[in-house]
Structures are given as structure tokens and as C-alpha cells.
Amino acid sequence: MEPWRPPVSSPISRRTALGVLAGAGAAAALSGCGSSDSRTTLRWWSPQAAPDQLKSYKARIAAFEAANPGIRVVFEPTSDEGYPAQFASAFAAKQLPNIVTHLPSFAAQNYYAEGLLEPVDDVIKAIGATQFLDGTNDIYRTADNQHCALAIGNTAVDMLWYRKDLLQAAGIAAPPKTWDELRLACQKMQKPGLYGAALPYGMNAMTSLIFIGFIHRAGGQIFTPDLQVAIDSQPTYDALEFYRSMREFCPAGASNFSWGESLTAFVSGATATGIYGGRVLANVAAQNPAIADAISCTVYPTMSAAIPAWTFNDFPCLMIPKGAPHLAETKAFAAALYQPEYYIQQLHAAPGHVLPVLKSVPTDPRYQANTLIARYPAEIDLMTRTAATGHNLGQETSAHRPNLKANEIIASNAIAELVQRVVLNNEAPKPAVAVTAKRLAELMRA
Amino acid sequence: MPDIALQRSGLSRERRDALLGLLLIAPTVLVLGAVIVYPLLSAIALSFQSVYTPTLEGHWVGLANYRELLGSGGFWAALLTTAIWTVGTLTLQVLIGVAMALLLHQNIIFRSLARSLVLFPYFLSTVVAVLVWRWLFNDLYGIVNHALMAAGIIDAPVNWLGAMPNAMLSIMVVGAWKFFPFVVIAVLARLQTIPEALYEAARIDGAGPISRFFDVTLPQLRDVLTIVILLRTVWDFKEFDLIYLMTGGGPVNGTRTLPLIVYQQAFGLNQMGMAAAYAVSMMLVMLVFMLAYLQRARKAAA
């Protein structure tokens, strides 16, 4: 750009120049319009769009387009934080994507109940219902006996990650299985500069989601199978008591922990245990390779041996918005995502974190031909099995009806607030839980 | 040219002038009228309905949203929190902004680079800024705690974001850091146009730098500062990204400001009608402030 000079020429030329610039700018801006491609265009949205994952998607798209010359697939990243806003606007303006992947199961149930999704039974049939790990699509079953979405990956979100070397040094033979054992282990391992655990106490979704798991591990539940509020019960108080007692073993900043900080606390070696999914493996390999041989995971301990394990799986799914054009082509592409060659590539982009939902994959040599998966076979196998039988607020146990308000309940931060009030503010548990129960009831009614 | 056309039209001088004035502000009014009036009225209309966000379908509920809003403690507590945050961060922004503008007005070495670097917080994306600050504030591997401990100022890491009043103070400071360049640029631009002669006259009269600042600079800055404070107040009051990403409104509701509630209602709880009611209430609060403030400013200038 020329340095500005005082007007020696007529003022009109400068104004004209400005006008031309504005025009050029507008023209360039407008040229960002959609292309004049005559092929059928399918739009694919997903919040899982890290560079490695993008590569795997591009490979699948390229192959599909080559096999189907009349179709063009465009991948558009969305965000975990921002998708509610994007979706609301897309639905309202009928600017729908054809296919959406990697959103949690309760989002799918919510949207389906509002008539916003197509049932995907055709896609499941095309892939073959028996190809899926047993029960993995049950969480998507709807009231009218169809499937609102299908699983595209599983994540065992709240595994107990631990440092074998630190456990050994503290004289603990086996990883803890009950809360008392966990607390004792943290106590023994904690020393200046090293904390026992990395639990979240922040005002965010992670705290809510993780604490729901703790209530279940105390033998309780948030709702009854009939979706009556059940949080006001002894297991909740037990869980709160335990969660409070673990505060001293977590870093000071845990009161603002979200996913990133909790993960990094363990990966960086600042805590002896962590609570996370398979991302730990990739992050340790990249950010702290020194401890790579010392990490392992197990199912998160429950209050007592009698209480069964409960693992949080957000069940990333594939859904098809209703009203998007080219339904047949969309379903064809959806099924194509599960072709083992390309499906495995997608899984490899987030090894250990996005786990297979197809039976054939875990033993497929192509799947195992990945450094991390080859290096941690026991952990991957455990997470795969655990995740497949996992649950979330959308369906707390197999006996529960789908909870269509799960999204709103998490977004309301009601449970995170309960944790903060009781643990950080030292408020009395009973009144706090009563208030939370009331809020949950209101949310269910709304 | 429009004014020459008007000259030939035979209207009186005053009428021509007034018409030209209207013509010049017409593009502004047209753009705003065409683009923002419909969404504005839509939002106000939404506040009288109960609307499910993903479908934007709803039904009329009259004043029910407002009644619930005013009756619940949540609105008033959040209003107080928003006021505290706004006043705190605004004060810092103005003080630091004016100070830096004065410094950057002097003929320091590499002045262009300094001015540009000072702008950096403002044009860094809020999402990235918050991530970086959370990292810096982290008690395990953040450099702020590390440096303070190394300097012997504290002996254990401070929980900057997860305890009150730290959380409120932290967001005020980060907010000031992020937005004070706005004040710097506006004040700096105004400083350029203060005639040197005024300073000369004051110097001849024997005034030192401090009284030159209060007697010459500050009065000249009054107009710009009035506007800057008004605009920044509105902007800080509405600020969402920074607080949401930094603390999520926590601990408990220590930093839960009204914009956070609006967003939570709109896209978390899927209650667009209630969100609109909160938004309109926020707007009314700001409107009252704006009118009172402008009136006072007009009286002070007169």
C-alpha cells in the first residue's frame, strides 16, 4: 500500500480509489460463494478435525469420489463448544449438513426427539448389524424402536491412568480397585512436587460428567430408569464425601480443571494418577516420552468391590439430519465410512482415544500396525471392551429410558455447581443436593 | 457531487445544509436499518415467548420469562457480578491506557514497533489469549507462579482462577490486558492533535509536567475519554468469551456475569426465549446507563 500523501491531486481520484478498493473487496468477498459444481454435494460435519484426522477423512473422501463420480463430499469442521449454536442456526435456516459425526449420543437422542434426524437403520443394515460390537448401538434406540444414530467410535473417557513406577516405589503391588485403596495409594505417592490425582473441580462440563461417574461407582444414579430424579440419596453423599476427601491429593488449580488441564497434569508427570481416555497414550508419546513405559490404565475404582464398574462413554455417533437433500447418497457415504481400510485410518488418527465399534477391527493386523496400539495392547483392549459396555447421562444403565434432556442438564452446570458448593465452599451436602434435585426436576420438565 | 446539486436546487442555505447532513448520515441509517433492525425486533419478540433453540419453535408466554428472571436470585446476583467486573476492568483499562498513550506519545526509540506491540493483546484472538493465560496461571507448569516463587514473593503456587477473589481479580487483569490497547490508540490519536502551542504557553507560565498534564492534556482528552469510557463500558458489560473460557463463571457463581447466563440459556438449556429476556434486560440496564452518562457528559461539556 502506498504511504498516504496530502492531497495534491483532485480529491475525486482518492475517493474513486477508495470506491474501487471497496468494490474489489466486495467482489473478492462475494467470490467466496459456493462453487458452480454440478455434482451432488454432500456436506459432512464433525468436531474431530485435528490435522491427522483431516488426513484420514480426505483419504476416505477421495476414494469415495473416485468410485462415485457424480458425488462430491465436503468436510466442514465444527466445534465441540460451538456446535449447539451452529446446529440451531443450520436447522432454523434449513442449511443442513448431510451427515454429522462424533457428537455425543445424547445430542442425537435430543435432536431425534425433536424430529430433526433421520433414522439410520438402513445404514446399520448396509454395514451389517452383527458387524458391530455387541450392544454398541443400543444407546441409540428410540421410543419408536428405530435408531437415531449409530456408533462411529467409542471412548472410555474416565479410565484410571496410573504410573506403575510410582506405585511400585510406594510399595503398592496392584492398581487400586476400591476407593479406599485409591485414597491410600494417592496418600502414599503424594510428595512435594507430585500429586496423587488430577480430578476436576471446575465449573464446567467435565466436572459434571466425571462426578456422575462417581455417583454410579457409589452405587447410585442421577435418575431412576423411569427418569425420576434420584440424586437425593445416600450414594450421592458418599460420592461427595469421597470427592471431597480427594481434593487434598489434587493440585491447587484443580478447582478450575477442565479436560486439557487434567490430561496435562498426568501427562506432564505432575500427578501419579489421571482420569481420562486414550489420548493419554498419544500425548505421553509426544510430550513426555520418558514416562511412556510406566503408564497403564484400569477401570476406575468403585466404592466397594460389590459395586460394579461404570465407565463414561460419550458414544461419538454418526447422525443424518432430516431434510438434507440426497438421502440415498448420504446413506451410501455413511456406510462407506465403516469400510475397514478407511475406518482403521480414522481410528489411527486418534489411537486409543477413538476405539473401534466393529468386531473385526481389534484383531485386524492393519489396525494393530500402529505404534501406539502395538505398544499398549493390554490397555487398548481393556478400553475397547470397557467402552463398549459404557454409559452416559443419556442412558445411565441398560435399564434406563433414554434421557433426552441430558445435554441441557450438563450445560446447566447443576452437578458441577453441587460439587463446587460442597467441596470448595464447604456447604452442607444435604441442602445442596436438595437444591440440585429440584433444579434437575425443573430441567426435566422444561 | 451532491452538495453542488443541492446548491443548484434553489433551496435556502439552511435547508440545503440540513438535507446534505441527512444525506451524509443516510448510509449509516440504511445499513443499520436493513440489517440489524429485524434481528433486534426479533430478539425482543423472542423474549415474550418460550422457544426451543434448535427449531426456533415456540409459543407466547407474555411476561412469564421476565417474571421468572426478576424473581430468581440469579439475575440480580449476576447483575452485581457484571457490574463489579465492568467497573474493575474498565478502571484498569483507562488508567493503563492513558498512561501508555502518554508514554508512547514521546519520542522513544523504535516507537512504531512499541506501539504495535502494545496493540498485540487487542488483536490476539480471545480464545488463544485465554488458553495462553490459563497456561501461564497454571499452578503446575505455569510461569507466573514459577517466577513469583523464584523471586521469593510467594512460597506456594497461587490458585489464580479457582478461588475467589482471585478469579475475579484475574479476569479483571486479563480483561485489562486484552482491551486497554483500545484506549491507547484512541487517546494517542487525540494526543497527536493537541497543539504544541498550548504546552509552550503553559511552560512559559512556569507549569511543571504534572500540572501541564492536568491543565492542558486532560481537558483536551475529555471528549475522547468520554466516548471511550462509554464504548468500553458497553463492550465490557457484554463480554462473554473471556470470562466463559477463563473460569466458566466459577468458582460456583463468583464470576458468572449476565452474558454467560444469556449464552447458557440460548445454547446450553436451549431456551432462546429466556435468553432473549435476559438479553433485553441487559440492554435496558445499559440503556439507562448510557442515557444517564450522556446527559451528564453533555452537562459537563456545556
Added chain:
Amino acid sequence: MKKRPAWIVSLITWPIVLVIAFPLLWMLITSVKPAAELFSTSPTLLPKAITFEHYARVLQDTPFLQYFANSMILATSTTVVVISISVLGAYSLVRFAYPGRETLASLVLFTYLLPSVVLISPLYLMLVSIGLANTLASLVIAYTTFALPYALWLLRSFMAGIPQDLESAAMVDGASRMGAFVDVVLPQALPGIISTALFTFILAWNEYLYALVLVNSDEARPLTTGVMTMLISAFNIEWSLLMAASVLMSVPLIIIFAFFQRHLTSGFGAGGVKG
């Protein structure tokens, strides 16, 4: 008028500037660290090893350059449109008298008071209905409306500070109203115009929520949403790539602004204004 540099003031100012810009320095250092050095619990300022792999990955493996180009076009267009309109409007507000002038000004500011969250859906619906979904043009329109009120008021305050003497003199000499505006007022208002242009540019450069909702295709996606959605997800943040991308987003702006700063001050001190 080349004054001698103020050394003492420099010694006070530069440390403050460096403290303010420290996060940039830190981002720079982090972006050249290998991933293994990211979260050391004894954080070091200087990296033990330097690598440019993160920059390479951002530039080669992601549509970063396209996003950058989009942001540039978007921010520049918005700035040009906003400045053109608000310069005229501000002049109208300070030099003309017509009924409803103050009310109009207040109404303009009034549109600025509502939180953007509740405006998104109706605005998006409107833009879709005129066929502009998913285009940069829709963002230019949206950002123009948000920047306009404050640009107007800011410019109004700058122009109000310009004494009327020279204009009157020029008009006595036979210049038309608009001629006087262009030849006399604009040059004196230039620092104000450049400041307002800077603000508008940054607003358009940084806006996130609207970009998220109004634009979904990579062809029209700006940097804010592009980089964020790519590198930040609920369970994972690509720290090194994010730092590299953020440095790439910031440094060009710093250079451009440093350039403009020079022209913010050259020759527009007391100039032709009588004391």
C-alpha cells in the same frame, strides 16, 4: 521535526511494553519447542531444542493460508465499508443541524447494546433468505453492522475536536461543503480515522461467534473459527500447532500496524491549526 529521542522515557516504556507483549514472546518460544518440552513442571524460558516442524505442519497440513487470506479479505473489506460510511456519518453529526440529529445518534448506539448471542439466529435466517449463506459477504455485512455504531461515535468525537476555522476559511475562499470536507477536515481527522480503521480491522479479524454460525465451508472460513475448530476440541488441544498458528496470525498484523503507526503521526502535529 526530528526531535532527539527521549532516552529516559524509553527506558521506562520499553520494559512495560515487553511485559505486555510477554505472552507473545512466550507463544513464540513455545511454538519452536519440540512437543516434549511443552509441559515441563519447571518451565524454562529458553527452549532446549528449536524446531520449525509445527510451523511446517500448520502451513502444509492445514488450510491455514486459505483461512488467512479469507480473514484478510474479510477484515479489509469490513474496514473499508465501515470507514467510508462512518466518516460521512460522523461529519454529518458534528457539522450539520437537522431535526432528530441527537436521537439518530443515540439510536445508532442503541443497536449496539444487545448481546450478539440472541441476534445470531434471526440474522442468519435473514442472510440465508437473500442467498448469502456461507459467504464472506455475509460476514462483511454482519461485522459492518456491529462496527458501525462505535466507529460512528468514535469518529464523531475525533471530528468534534477539529476547530472549524480552516473549513470556514476554505469555504469563504469558494470551496463547496464537501470540498472543504475532503481537503481540510479529512487530513486533520486522519489520526482518528486510522485509529477507527484499526479497531474495525481488529474487530473483524477477531470475531468468533458469528463466523462460527454464518460460515461453514472452508472456502469462506476465516482464521478464528478455522484455527479454533481444527486445533481445539473438547478432549484435545494441539498446543504446539496452536501456538505456531497464533504466532502466524499475529506477527503479520504487528508488522502492518507498525507500518501504519508511522503514518499516524507524520506531519499531523500542530500543523495548520492556529492555537
